[in-house]
Amino acid sequence: MATMRAAVWGDGGALLSAELPRPEPGPGEVRVRVRACGICGSDLHLRSAGFVRPGLAPGHEFAGTIDALGAGVAGLAPGDAVAVEPLRSCGRCDPCRRGLDALCTSGELLGVHAHGGFAEYAVVSAERAFPVPADLDPRVAALAEPTAVMVRALLRGGCTGGERVLVLGAGTLGLLGILAARAQGAGEVWISARHPAQAALARDFGATRVLSEGEATPSELALASRATPFDLVVETVGGGADTLTAAAAAVRPAGRVSVVGVFLAPVRLETLPLLLKEATLAWSYCYGRGDGRPDFASATALLSAERERAARLATHAVPLAEASRAFELAADRKGGAIKVSVIP
Numbered sequence: 001m002a003t004m005r006a007a008v009w010g011d012g013g014a015l016l017s018a019e020l021p022r023p024e025p026g027p028g029e030v031r032v033r034v035r036a037c038g039i040c041g042s043d044l045h046l047r048s049a050g051f052v053r054p055g056l057a058p059g060h061e062f063a064g065t066i067d068a069l070g071a072g073v074a075g076l077a078p079g080d081a082v083a084v085e086p087l088r089s090c091g092r093c094d095p096c097r098r099g100l101d102a103l104c105t106s107g108e109l110l111g112v113h114a115h116g117g118f119a120e121y122a123v124v125s126a127e128r129a130f131p132v133p134a135d136l137d138p139r140v141a142a143l144a145e146p147t148a149v150m151v152r153a154l155l156r157g158g159c160t161g162g163e164r165v166l167v168l169g170a171g172t173l174g175l176l177g178i179l180a181a182r183a184q185g186a187g188e189v190w191i192s193a194r195h196p197a198q199a200a201l202a203r204d205f206g207a208t209r210v211l212s213e214g215e216a217t218p219s220e221l222a223l224a225s226r227a228t229p230f231d232l233v234v235e236t237v238g239g240g241a242d243t244l245t246a247a248a249a250a251v252r253p254a255g256r257v258s259v260v261g262v263f264l265a266p267v268r269l270e271t272l273p274l275l276l277k278e279a280t281l282a283w284s285y286c287y288g289r290g291d292g293r294p295d296f297a298s299a300t301a302l303l304s305a306e307r308e309r310a311a312r313l314a315t316h317a318v319p320l321a322e323a324s325r326a327f328e329l330a331a332d333r334k335g336g337a338i339k340v341s342v343i344p
Helices: 041-049 144-156 172-183 196-204 218-227 243-250 271-277 295-305 307-311 320-331
Strands: 003-009 015-021 029-038 061-069 081-084 121-125 129-131 164-168 188-192 209-211 230-235 251-259 280-283 316-319 340-343
Touching: 003 320, 015 320, 029 081, 041 320, 061 121, 061 144, 081 144, 081 295, 129 295, 144 172, 144 230, 144 251, 144 295, 164 172, 164 243, 172 188, 172 196, 172 230, 172 295, 172 307, 196 209, 218 243, 230 243, 243 251, 243 271, 251 271, 295 307, 316 320, 320 340
Parallel strands: 164 188, 164 230, 188 209, 230 251, 251 280, 316 340
Antiparallel strands: 003 015, 029 061, 029 121, 029 340, 061 081, 081 129
């Protein structure tokens, strides 16, 4: 049996080198030779909370080239560069029929429920392999996953032309949110940034204004929103941050808050400001294709157009054998890491 190199979870969140069986594509599937896999903030949250499966190869932000085709696959060929939408869904339940694949009643996310991109190869449904330009850096192509997350979050928040948008958090999601909001017609995009490297990139990405940590407190945002009310606030931080309170303070009356950050513990939510403003609170998970166009297709098109700026997010690349070091780099935001990629 052919094997492949991988990094898998061990006890206590350790990452171990392993040899796994090389997967074979079934009907309607393709095998992807993984060229880059990014570490997501949710990977860090899940690891710190102990929500990992020993023996599983993590990684859900990945891109590569088609290596083999299963029976019945058309429109793709070996050697094609692709970004992978890391979902598995049944296609039959009510959410699937409405294009909400991420909400499938039996769905799985590669890298969380099944082997992901911390391996040399991965098998995915052909419809979830989105072609990208052959000359697009695989580390940039792998950003299609977080970009699609932000495309979805803005759609859930009802972003329309000319609006003022505030993005809370300037990690990968927040920075990509600037590009995605501009693409969806936002008039102004403000963002809060904790670290200098994030703030510098936010300015280069076209943020109207970058708020410091001190300027992004609930009290300061409440003051700022009186002069410059925000139509839409997008929360991208999660963890244990008090960003939901900040979002409630910043949003205008009858405005919207879209939450995409991953909170793994109870958080404080002051409902009175949201009630008195009749604000809409929307939760956004993953991506979909409910409007007829997959969010992933919008994401790959955006990255192709913005490849030079997007490439600045790919700050670190680490070989697969050093996957543990990649997680250490990703967790140390003070060190200037934005997106750390593992290269199988």
